[in-house]
Amino acid sequence: MSLVRNFQKVRIGWILAATLGGVVAPLSALAQTSTEASATRSSSDRGVTVKVTPKWIGSSGNRWEFNIVLETHSADLSDDLTQIATLTTNDGRTLKPTGWVGAGPTGHHREGVLAFDVAAPRPSAVELKIARPGESAPRIFRWQL
Helix, strand or coil, X not given: CHHXXXXXXXXXHXXXXXXXXXXXXXXXXXXXXXXXXXXXXXXXXXXEXXXXXXXXXXXXXXXXXXXXXXXXXXXXXXXXXXXXXXXXXXXXXXXXXXXXXXXXXCCCEEEEEEEEEECCCCCCEEEEEECCCCCCCCXXXXXXX
């Protein structure tokens, strides 16, 4: 009986380690940033809500990633985020996205990751602009790093 009990304890330990590893790994990506830098920003206009959360905003010279969620009950979500988004650093650099991995331009809910290559030096603040077609002004999301 003790052999079975020991096996169950070891198995539970493996499950906990795997679970915690999955939680700690994404958090370590933001370890170099402040809590404010990992905060979700949201904008609602013309029936469309856009939520942006930094996923990986590490050191400069690396790929920076932002989780993007678009939600609506009535509007078109066929935006090509690689064409309508820019990332501006506090030192004046404006960067175009290097890629989008996520849902295609259909439905009432789109979610994915928008990536940028950010060269040195590492900025202390960034501003993500999303200029959706048909809207009078771009959506602006800012973070202090």
